[in-house]
Amino acid sequence: MVKNYSDLSTIIAFWIHKVSLSLLISSFYINPGFAQVKNLEILEAISDRNEGKVTLRVKAYDEKNKPLRDLEKDNFKLRVCSSKVDSKTEECQTLEAADINWKIPQPQELPPAWVIVLLDFSGSMKQLDSSGKKTKLEGAIAAMRKFNQDLAKKGENTKISIVPFGKGGKNCSGNKVTKKELDNFVLAGKRKVEKTLKELESQLDNLCAATDIYEPLRQTVQFFGNPKDNRFNLPINSNLPQPRRSIILLSDGYHSIYGERENELELEAQDFDKLVVMLKSYPNITVHTLGYGLTPQQLQQKYNLKELPTIRDISKRSNNLDKLRELAAEEFVDESRLQQIAKITNGIAEFSGNAEDISTSLLEFLEALFDEYQINYIQPINAESGSLHKVQISFNNSINSELKPYVFSWVSPSLPRSTRIIIFLLTLVVLLGGGLIPFLLWAKSIKL
Missing domain, CATH: 1.20.5 (Single alpha-helices involved in coiled-coils or other helix-helix interfaces)
Incomplete structure (x- = not known):
């Protein structure tokens, strides 16, 4: 009581x-998304010249950088800031869920997709994977075969290019990545993809190259980022969505091209830093990384090591962990570097020890290619020609995207069809009355 x-x-x-x-x-x-969203990204802001409309392509990511689907419109808000052409002051306005149109586009509604798969063709790909039944190359190709089939079912406008890479030596030609090798796109699901996979599979016995990760990736990013290639980069004044560009880097090891040099680790760090600068220069190119082997944690457990192994431990210049070098040098995957590469580009990093896990990881990359949202709204402030605007999306008032700029090059409602016909006829009358008819009269007077 x-x-x-x-x-x-x-x-x-x-x-x-x-x-x-x-x-x-x-x-x-x-609403699981409430707890899962860790990052928001506006891929693109497209302004419509005629109606003053804006279309946003948006992705939401979880803590592992995997895109989230089935999020609710009511959890999102937009903040639109605008400035006049001749002024530096900004005016901002918040758009609630009721002010926007929210849509999960179908695969056929998305812009064209271009996918380049960089396949490690180093000598270690001849080794058996963790299943003990297939070589890593056989497992990778089997997984890519399924990936190609799934890609064809998911999207009708996706092209894929499979490019082997590996640094050659004295008695090894290797596989150098060039523009010609990269520009070998085929519509997903076509027979030519299967033909390419069979040709690569037949080269198993010839694998001998070292693992050169950074230069092939640099070449691929530069190829995709070429501003003169309108397949991948539409003109600035285009009001069409930019194509989707994704790179899948499949490697079973770590960057190891320096031979017996004493400062090999320092050289690797320098090359990686250069790669980071390039990746940041092309923010709309996504790199997914797939390590085909064992992470340091898995190696520690497998060989009962007291400490986690590092690149320095398995380096040829190391005097430590000789047993590990002998048993696991071909199994070691540079987890840290592959995770860093993916994170910089908002990609996904996965690590798999056998063909089945590789296939599952590729399926996640496939879903990431299509999982995005489309938001439409009418420009609320100052839609005058040449005006600069910025938009930001927020989730539950706690997670915000970076500001995305866009410009209206020309904004005016389209005239009705009847009005356009009248203007055309009046123009025709003016041309006939002021030009053609006087000319004919003049020509007739000369004949007389």
């Missing part, structure tokens, strides 16, 4: 706290 109001207040406060906590926990189950 409650004796006084003080006791009653204490009981009420206790149960309010319990109920609130329960509701909060329940909301995570009702």
Whole structure:
């Protein structure tokens, strides 16, 4: 029995706290995206010249940088800031869910997709994978075969190019990545893709190259980023969405092209830093990384090591962990570097020890290629010609994207068809009355 109001207040406060906590926990189950969204990205802001409309392509990512689907419109808001052509001051306005159109586009509604798969063709790909049944090359090709089939089912406008890479030596030709090798696109699902895979599979016994990760990736990013190639980069004044460009880097090891040099680790760090600068220069090119082998944690468990192995441990210049070098040098995957590369480009990093896991990882890359949202709204402030605008999307007022700029080069509603016909006829009358008819009269007078 409650004796006084003080006791009653204490009981009420206790149960309010319990109920609130329960509701909060329940909301995570009702709307899993509430707890999962860690990052938002506006891929592109496209302004419509005629109607003053803006179309956003948006992705939401979880903590592993995997795109999220099935998020609710009501959890999002837009903040649009605009400035006049002759002024530096900005005016901002918030658009609620009711002010925007929210859509999950179908695969056929998305812009064209271009996918380049960089396939490690180093000598270690001849080794058996963790299943002990297939070589890594056989497992990778089997997984890519399924990936190609799934890609064809998912999207009708996706082209793929499979490019082997590896640095040759004295008695090894290797596989140098060039523009010609990269520009070998085929529509996903076509027979030519299967022909390419069979040709690569037949070269198993000839694998001998070292693993050169950075230069092939640099060449591929530069190829995709060529501003003069309108397949990948539309003109600035185009109001069409930019094509999607993705790179899948499949490697079973680590960057190891320096031979017996004493400063090989320092050289690797310098080359990686140069690659990072290039990746950041092309923010709309996504790189997914797939390590085909064992991570340091898996190697530690497999060989019962006291400490996690590092590149320095398995380096030819190291005097430590000789047993590991002998047993696991061909199994070591540079988890740290592959994760860094993917993170810089908003890609996904996965690590798999056998063909089945490789196939599962490629399926995640496939889904990431298509999982995006489309948001449409009418420009709320100052849609005059040449005006600069910036837009930001937020999730539950806590997670914000970076500001995305866009410009209206010319904005005016389209004239009705009847009005355009009248203008055309009036123009024709003016041309006939002011030019052609006087000319004919003049010509007739000369003949007389």
